[in-house]
Amino acid sequence: MKKVEAIIKPFKLDDVRESLADIGITGMTVSEVKGFGRQKGHTELYRGAEYMVDFLPKVKIELVIQDDVLDQALDVIVDTARTGKIGDGKIFVTDVERVIRIRTGEENEDAV
Numbered sequence: 448m449k450k451v452e453a454i455i456k457p458f459k460l461d462d463v464r465e466s467l468a469d470i471g472i473t474g475m476t477v478s479e480v481k482g483f484g485r486q487k488g489h490t491e492l493y494r495g496a497e498y499m500v501d502f503l504p505k506v507k508i509e510l511v512i513q514d515d516v517l518d519q520a521l522d523v524i525v526d527t528a529r530t531g532k533i534g535d536g537k538i539f540v541t542d543v544e545r546v547i548r549i550r551t552g553e554e555n556e557d558a559v
């Protein structure tokens with residue numbers, strides 16, 4: 448199992464959620480976050496205005512998925528979240544050791 452953390456532009460969240468649902472992703476966690484990339488937050492466009500702040504608003508999506516859907520999920524996120532402008536975001540992938548569904552006690556592949 449893999450965890451995918453995708454930092455994206457907030458206005459892309461609905462599209463990304465829908466595209467992921469379309470390929471059968473059944474759960475995700477979303478947070479409002481702030482961050483910067485290599486432009487250090489300066490001079491990035493957000494909702495048509497040029498922001499001059501240290502941290503720009505972003506949305507973080509976290510998904511834990513089975514290995515066999517990883518590549519498809521990454522393709523969907525990249526294709527849907529890309530505008531081609533700076534600040535489109537970044538995706539981090541890590542291994543997940545264990546997953547437990549609290550209600551049933553099911554684990555791992557049965558629980559994602």
Ligand SMILES: Nc1ncnc2c1ncn2[C@@H]1O[C@H](COP(=O)(O)OP(=O)(O)OP(=O)(O)O)[C@@H](O)[C@H]1O
Pocket residue numbers: 454481482483484485486503505532533534535536537
């Ligand atoms: N190395 C990193 N570690 C953790 N979070 C990061 C890292 N790089 C980017 N982020 C997060 O992703 C958000 C978007 O980053 P961004 O797309 O600006 O990356 P970039 O490397 O500057 O690429 P680009 O040149 O396309 O803007 C940042 O605001 C931050 O929240």
Ligand SMILES: [Mg+2]
Pocket residue numbers: 483484485486487533534535
């Ligand atoms: Mg950047």
